[in-house]
Amino acid sequence: MSRKLLANQQAIRFYSSTYNSIYESIKIKLQNHLKNHEFQFKAHHHTYSDTSIRNQHKISGDGLWSPTLHFEKNQLSPSSSSLYSSLSSTSELDQTNCNNDKPRRVTVIGGGSWGSAISKVIAGNVTKYPDLFDPEIVLYLRDENLRLVIEKTRVNIRYLQIKLPTNIKPVSDLKEAISRSDVLIFAIPHEYIKDVCFKIPKRSILTPRPVGVSLIKGLHIDGNGNLERTTQIISRMLDIPVGALSGANVALSVAKEEFSEATLSPPLPSSPKVDEMLNKLFATSYFKISTCYDTPTVEICGALKNVISCGAGIIDGIGYGVNTKAAAIRAGIRESIRFVSIFHPEYKLSTFFENCGIADAIGSSFGGRNRKVIEQFVKSTKSLAVLEREILGGQKLQGPSTGEVVNRLLDNRNLCDQFPFFTTIHRICNREEEPRAILKALELSC
Template sequence: MGKVAVLGAGSWGTALALVLADNKHDVHLWTHRETLANEINRTHKNEKYLNDVELPSSIKASNDLASVVSGAKHVILVVPTKAMREVCGQLKQVLNDKTILTHASKGIEPGTFKRVSEVIREEIPSHLYEDVVVLSGPSHAEEVSLRQPTTVTVSSKELEVAEKVQDLFINRQFRVYTSPDLVGVELGGALKNIIALGAGISDGLGYGDNAKAALITRGLAEIARLGTSMGANPLTFSGLTGIGDLIVTCTSSHSRNWRAGNKLGQGYPLDDVLEQMGMVVEGVRTTKAAYQLAQGQNVEMPITSGIYRILFESAEPRDVVDQLMTRIRRHEMEDLTNILDEKMNE
């Protein structure tokens, strides 16, 4: 098996490194912190991010980016979206061999409204890679690291390259599908984090499953509206990277975004919540980007707008959720019908 470089030793990067090691690949894991690299190599654990999970001794960690990517046939980028440009800027300085770049980060860049694959393509010259692939889907790192059954999707502009990444990761517990809809796969993974914040807020307020189910369902309609306005296939949002990822992120205590929203619903200030979390909450940054993007695209996204007001305008969570639950009545099928009609008329 060839060498694979995984950039980012958080919970998800470490879990993916474990999958690759199980598949007998030569896995090199990069972290910018030397102390963490030493801990992983010495104890074969990453206690901060994956407590009590034993890592295969074949995973080699390092804070030397050049040595990690040297000779790697695949480079897997699993860093927070806010760090993606910086890491790609470093990566292009040390890439010598043409490789396949795969990212497993979920977000939209505020200001530019770029998807992660677009950021990567802007930062790294095309002669240094074969293609950019996205890996996304309902996949908590904690469960993947315990080798519990998980199914994800990979997508790229070139299907043949996505299939190479499919072969790289797939095993008995970690199943991988391919999709031709790169835009939809990326946007589904990014936008569901906003709705997960809302689901957590609803739970933190003490509202029940009925309210949360309504937020999730209407949230999916919002994701589809914005996604199709950006060129995604609406059917993608009924799959793993749409409703699948939405369900798992909105209903599980493993979800950082749900946990952060839950704290907000209980009345904790945003800065305190983020400090308590100790890990990146992608939904906060994505909310700002999606709110601005929706305004520019003239797309109605009431849940996203409400979460934006809570995060950045100090709106009271209870007031926002109550307003969302009592909005003007409309036909339930109106959103889906309009989306499909627009797609059919293209």
């Protein structure tokens, strides 16, 4: 990859002979840098075919793709030199094992329903691409007894009643599970991610330097009361680049090979080789992958849809039909966009039209576990913990705990009034309001 960065009075132009993805990662770096220096900029992005400019800057090759970032204010600070050097430095991903040509070893961390289903997908793909991947994948699960059952029967009897391929090796020792891995896939409920990362050594002392992909749908609050996403936590705690995969993906349907889609946000700054490798790791004829570099929105959509589907469960619980549920999904999407615009102002609206956005909110509002449990919660006096145990038998609800985090983040900024739908769902799940309060919230949320 050849990179050249130029600054002049009007613009910074970044020339790259590779892909859009690089432009996205550079744009994010520039945005972060300029945010620190209180600069505003507008990004335009077009093909530059002017041969005199190409000759002037010794750029060669056909089909040169050259985005240009134009700055609104023409005031680059002296410290911009640090920006130039950071942009031209070797990408973090170049330093990981995923960027070499050795077959990568893959570990899925989390042997619940989604970890098991995605292991089946991945196990098929590592066999299909022997040059890219080690033919055996590791599935880490905490429970040694369950590990023995899976090893013997090939079925994760507690979480997913589907036969798993023989090239999935179940392992219940975390250090052993990750010790030789180049790709770490995280598929545990968000509540446990810090505990699990705490038990994994940092990349600096891991011998293959892995990349991570989070399949986790949930949000967190950092020490200052601000939003922290799961990819940020993993990246911070393990010092590895981490991407995300999210979509309308009920585990059993994916395991049964029913056609599904998912949105992949590869780790940034982007590397075409790693992007392609991850695509091949996940994509099948029945599991269609689209790439989207707006990672924060992809992750936040995945978490907020769990709150939306609790809203759908409340609608079912009070006995209302699809008109009201459709209105609830729309209110949830509207508040999700509002939420993302506050917590990630550089978001792209188009991300909501990827599978991780509206599609997942719809799918979960009809077929998800949150919907199912919350419907019964509304119809009974039982606690969420009891219903989770009775209905899900060991699987975990993510919606109410995400609603709690969302509520705290909004409360910290005095924003609850602007989010009547999310706020009311949270209060209903705490039994602080009657379930029918959701109808008033729908009116207010318009």
